[in-house]
Structure formats: C-alpha cells, structure tokens
Amino acid sequence: MPQVSLTVNGRSHTAEIEGRTLLVELLRENMGLTGTHVGCDTSQCGACVVHVDGESVKSCTMLAIQANGAAVTTIEGIAESDGTLHPMQAMFREHHALQCGFCTPGMVMSAIDLVQMHPEGLTEDQIRHGLEGNLCRCTGYHNIVKAIAAAWPIMHGKELPLAAE
Amino acid sequence: MYDFNYTKPSSIPEAVQALGADMEAKALAGGQTFIPVLKQRLNKPTVIVDLSELGLRGIAADDKTVTIGAMTTHHQIESSPDVQRLVPGLAKMAALIGDTQVRHRGTMGGSLANNDPSACYPAAVLALGATIHTDHRSIAADDYFQGMFTTALEPGELITAIEFPVAEKSNYEKFRNPASRYAMVGVFVAKTAAHGVRVAITGAGQGGVFRHTAMEEALAKDFSPEAITGIITPADGLNGDIHASPEYRAHLIGVMARRAVAAA
Numbered sequence: 340m341p342q343v344s345l346t347v348n349g350r351s352h353t354a355e356i357e358g359r360t361l362l363v364e365l366l367r368e369n370m371g372l373t374g375t376h377v378g379c380d381t382s383q384c385g386a387c388v389v390h391v392d393g394e395s396v397k398s399c400t401m402l403a404i405q406a407n408g409a410a411v412t413t414i415e416g417i418a419e420s421d422g423t424l425h426p427m428q429a430m431f432r433e434h435h436a437l438q439c440g441f442c443t444p445g446m447v448m449s450a451i452d453l454v455q456m457h458p459e460g461l462t463e464d465q466i467r468h469g470l471e472g473n474l475c476r477c478t479g480y481h482n483i484v485k486a487i488a489a490a491w492p493i494m495h496g497k498e499l500p501l502a503a504e
Numbered sequence: 505m506y507d508f509n510y511t512k513p514s515s516i517p518e519a520v521q522a523l524g525a526d527m528e529a530k531a532l533a534g535g536q537t538f539i540p541v542l543k544q545r546l547n548k549p550t551v552i553v554d555l556s557e558l559g560l561r562g563i564a565a566d567d568k569t570v571t572i573g574a575m576t577t578h579h580q581i582e583s584s585p586d587v588q589r590l591v592p593g594l595a596k597m598a599a600l601i602g603d604t605q606v607r608h609r610g611t612m613g614g615s616l617a618n619n620d621p622s623a624c625y626p627a628a629v630l631a632l633g634a635t636i637h638t639d640h641r642s643i644a645a646d647d648y649f650q651g652m653f654t655t656a657l658e659p660g661e662l663i664t665a666i667e668f669p670v671a672e673k674s675n676y677e678k679f680r681n682p683a684s685r686y687a688m689v690g691v692f693v694a695k696t697a698a699h700g701v702r703v704a705i706t707g708a709g710q711g712g713v714f715r716h717t718a719m720e721e722a723l724a725k726d727f728s729p730e731a732i733t734g735i736i737t738p739a740d741g742l743n744g745d746i747h748a749s750p751e752y753r754a755h756l757i758g759v760m761a762r763r764a765v766a767a768a
Contacts, residue, residue, distance in 0.1 A: 341510050358510035358552065359542070382540055383683075385605065394579070394608040400539050401609065402532075404510055405554065449604065456604075471685070472603030 343407045347372070348416025356403050362396075363387045365403035366413060374414040374444050378474070385473030388445035389413045395452035397472070414444035417451065426493035427451050427486070436486035438477035449473050450487045451494075460500040461491055505542045512554040516662065520639050522553045523660035531555055531662065533575060533614030536606050560613065560664055565590055568670055574613025574663040578602070581612060591632065593674030593692060593768070597624050600678050602685055613663040619712060620686070621652045621743070624678065626713035627692035631704035632674065635667040651711045669696045673727065675768035677760040679707075681747055688748050691716075691760040693723070693768055700724055703761060708742050708753040719761055729762040 344353040347370060354369050366372045366389070375398060378386035382400040389398045390412040417425040424432070427447050437443045453469040454461065461469075466484050475483060491499045513519040523529050530549035532538060541547050560575035565586035572581060581587055582598035601607055601615075601624055615625045616636065629636070629645045636643040639662045648656045657663070673695040679688045687707030695701045701723045703716040722731045737757045739750035748756070 357507050359505040359507045361505075361539075380543065382536065382606065385603070388605055395605050396608050397605045400536060400606075402510075402535070402539065402552075405532075405535070405556070407512075452604065469604060472605045 341404050343404050345406050345408065346410045348412060354403075358402070358404060360403040361399055362389070362391075362401045362403045362406050362411070363398035365406075366398060366411070372413050372415050376441055376444055378441065378445075383472075383474065384442065384445070385449060386442050386445040388448040388473065390448060390452065393452075393455075395449050395472075412448075414447060417447070425451070427454070427490045430486040430490040430493070431483070434482045434486040434489060436478065436482040437475075442473060442475045442477075446470070446473050446475065446483055450483075450490065454487065454491050454494050457491075458495060461488065463488065506545060506548045508549050509551045510554065511551060512557050514557045516558055516639050516664065519553055519555060519558055520660060520662060522551065523662070526551050527659070529553055529660075531617070533617070534577060534609040534611040535614075536602065536610035537614065537618055537620065555613075555662070558664075563587060569667050570594075570670065571665050571667045572612055573665050574616075575611050576613075578607035578610050578612070579604070582607065590670045591628075591668050591674050593671065593676045593694065593764075594628050594632070594668065597628050597676040597678075597690075597692070600624065600676070600680070600685075612666055616648075616666065617655065617657060617663055619649060619653055619655050621709065621712040622681075622684075622686035622688075622690075622707040624676070624687055624690055624706060627687075627690050627704040627706040628668075628674075628676065628694075629666065630713050630715060631692040631694040631702040632668050632671060632696055633694075633699035633702065634669070636663055637665045637667060638663055649713050654712075669698055671696055673701075673768040675764045677764040677767075679756050679760055689753050689756040689760050691757060691764045693761065693764045695727065695768075701727065705757055708757055710741050710743055716757070716761070723765065727765065727768075729766045732758070732761055732765065 340355045376386035378384035387399040528550040532554045560573040562573045564571045578598040578601045588595040676692045678690040689708045690706040692704045703719040706713045719732045737754040739754040742750035742753045744750045
C-alpha cells in the first residue's frame with residue numbers, strides 16, 4: 340500500500356493507505372480529526388473544506404496520496420494553543436452565523452481563505468459569491484456574510500475599505 | 505471507489521510510458537471531475553498516473569502568445585496578470601468555473617482532455633484558435649474537438665500545454681446551471697490576428713463545442729450586438745434536458761452572444 344507523509348495542523352503524520360483513500364477519510368478515520376465533515380460527498384456542499392498548502396480545497400475530492408508532502412490545516416488547527424478562537428470562529432459565534440453547525444467547519448475554512456485572498460477589501464457581493472462552494476441549509480447565509488465582513492478587519496488589522504453592507 | 509495502484513512519475517516520458525504500458529491506466533490531473541467519476545464507480549482504472557510532478561504548471565507570455573501549462577489551475581489562470589491583460593475573456597472564463605475550491609485544484613489540461621460538452625475551456629480554445637501541445641505533437645483547435653467527451657488525443661497521449669494567441673477582443677458569457685455551475689449555454693467571442701472573428705458555443709450542442717459561423721460572418725463586418733440581433737439559431741442538434749429545451753438553449757445562444765459582444 341502507498342505511504343503518505345504530510346503535515347496536519349503543524350504535526351507530521353505518516354500512514355499506510357489504500358490509493359483510493361480520500362483526504363477527508365485520512366483526516367477523519369485515520370487521524371480522528373472529525374471536525375472536517377462529509378455532507379454531500381459529491382464536491383458540492385463544502386462541509387469538507389480544508390486548506391492544503393494554504394489554499395482551500397474540498398477534501399472529499401482529493402486523494403490523500405495527492406497531499407503527500409503537503410501542509411494541511413483543518414478546523415481543529417486554526418484556534419490558538421491556549422484555546423483562543425481564530426477571529427473567523429469568534430465572529431461566527433458573535434454574529435450567530437450557524438444553526439445546526441454541520442456546514443460550519445467548511446464555511447469557516449472557506450471564509451478564512453476568502454478573506455486572505457482579498458487584502459484589498461471585500462464587498463457583500465464578493466462574500467456571497469465567494470461562498471459558492473459552501474451550502475448551508477439553516478441560516479439563509481445572512482449572518483455568515485456578516486461574520487465574514489466582521490472578521491476581515493481583525494484578520495487584516497485595518498478597517499474594511501469597502502463597506503460590506 | 506474501486507482501489508487502484510498509484511504512481512507519480514517525475515518526467516513526461518515516464519508518464520507516457522506508464523499510461524502506455526496498461527490499457528486500463530488513467531491520468532490524474534486536478535481530479536475535480538475524475539475523482540467524482542471514480543467515486544461513482546463509473547471508471548475502474550488499474551493504475552492512476554498522477555501528473556502533478558511533471559513541471560506542467562505555469563503561464564508564459566510574450567507579445568503574441570500566452571502559453572498555459574496543462575496542469576495550471578483555474579485559479580492560477582483567473583488571477584494571472586498576463587492572462588487578464590492579453591486574453592481577458594479567458595481569465596473571466598476561468599473565474600466562472602465551479603467554485604473557489606474547485607478552481608484551486610481543477611486544471612485546464614484535465615478539462616480539455618475530458619471535453620465535457622458543458623465545460624467552458626473548449627469554447628475559448630476553439631474561438632481563439634489555440635494550439636494544443638502534447639507529448640509528441642501539436643494539434644490545432646479545429647482538429648482537436650471531435651464530439652462529446654471525444655478528442656483527437658490518442659490513448660496515452662498527454663496534453664503538455666495550450667498556446668493561445670493574444671486577442672484583439674475576447675469575452676465569455678455563461679448562463680450557469682445554478683446547481684452544477686456548468687454552462688447551460690456559454691458563448692466565447694474572439695478576434696485574433698490569425699483567425700479573425702470567431703464565436704464558439706459550449707453547453708448547448710449535442711456534439712459538444714461548435715462554432716457559430718453565421719454570427720462570425722456578421723461580426724466580421726460589424727462587431728456589435730446589433731449585427732447579430734436578427735440571427736436565428738436553429739434548435740436542431742442542441743441539447744434538451746430537465747434544465748432547458750433545445751429551443752430555450754437556441755434563444756440563450758443569441759442572448760449570451762449579444763452580451764458577450766457588447767462587453768468585449
């Protein structure tokens with residue numbers, strides 16, 4: 340069986356896996372990191388979004404072996420070691436950007452990437468389009484959009500130049 | 505998903521050899537179509553040949569051409585200043601594929617090798633008259649697309665790069681299926697020094713991408729939305745499904761083409 344070696348949330352990990360093992364299966368079943376969810380398993384819902392070498396990807400649509408040598412960050416890896424929430428997590432809580440919570444790990448991981456990709460600012464329209472890859476069946480998205488707009492100034496250390504709303 | 509052997513060659517000859525050695529071997533580019541296909545057990549390869557270490561990622565540009573490595577992702581294409589400046593319609597197209605996460609993994613070479621009838625890139629390649637470079641030859645866009653999921657590629661032949669001419673005009677308008685984000689109708693209009701005005705339609709034809717020669721002739725005389733307002737697109741040969749009838753798609757072609765020309 341192929342061997343995969345990667346870094347997950349800063350810790351190196353090596354495993355013997357079948358070639359067909361998906362990245363999300365490695366994370367959840369081999370490593371016990373069940374914060375990354377499988378919603379649709381068809382690349383649409385985004386509950387499985389993680390960062391691979393800093394880019395958000397759908398971990399249900401990537402073989403674990405393709406992440407060989409990569410640095411992976413999951414929802415478990417974004418808070419500080421003392422438990423202080425990542426600004427995106429804090430703003431999701433502050434703005435009540437979730438109801439059932441199933442989509443939330445993927446939403447948060449996509450949202451962090453979205454904010455990082457737009458240091459020049461983010462409009463409400465850009466946030467809504469930026470969430471195309473994530474489905475939420477509870478919130479109607481409104482509070483998620485507010486949370487992301489609120490996290491932008493904290494993550495970039497300046498005021499959001501374009502009003503989100 | 506059925507299990508398979510996995511190999512990641514580090515040179516193009518090794519990759520070609522791995523694909524040629526086994527009729528059931530399959531190439532893996534970005535995997536954004538292929539992995540879902542594997543999950544549905546619609547394909548049962550013995551060996552998967554991962555193309556990610558062949559050095560096929562990257563974009564090179566000069567004053568006449570933009571050459572995009574086959575393993576370059578949609579995200580790299582949409583955010584490339586060279587593509588944005590020299591072939592803006594192509595950068596816009598890349599930004600309309602799937603979602604951010606799909607664009608981080610999916611590749612131009614993978615999309616063109618698959619030639620899904622609703623994929624976007626075939627319209628840009630055909631309208632711009634691009635050249636498909638493979639491991640052993642170059643294929644003109646006019647010869648490359650041979651019908652739904654069918655191309656001029658031989659078994660085991662690998663796309664290495666796609667060479668686009670710098671465009672005098674280029675634009676893409678896409679009516680997206682709101683769930684899959686594939687094109688229900690996508691229209692690419694281009695004007696290049698070598699090929700003049702071309703209009704290529706994706707998502708609509710039963711045989712995949714095709715050129716709209718009536719619109720091309722009209723636009724060559726007068727590149728304006730008014731020039732093609734009266735052109736009726738026949739519904740014969742267009743796709744009909746739960747999303748849209750052939751007649752609806754025929755109408756959409758006209759609407760999308762006029763929008764594409766207006767903003768080109």
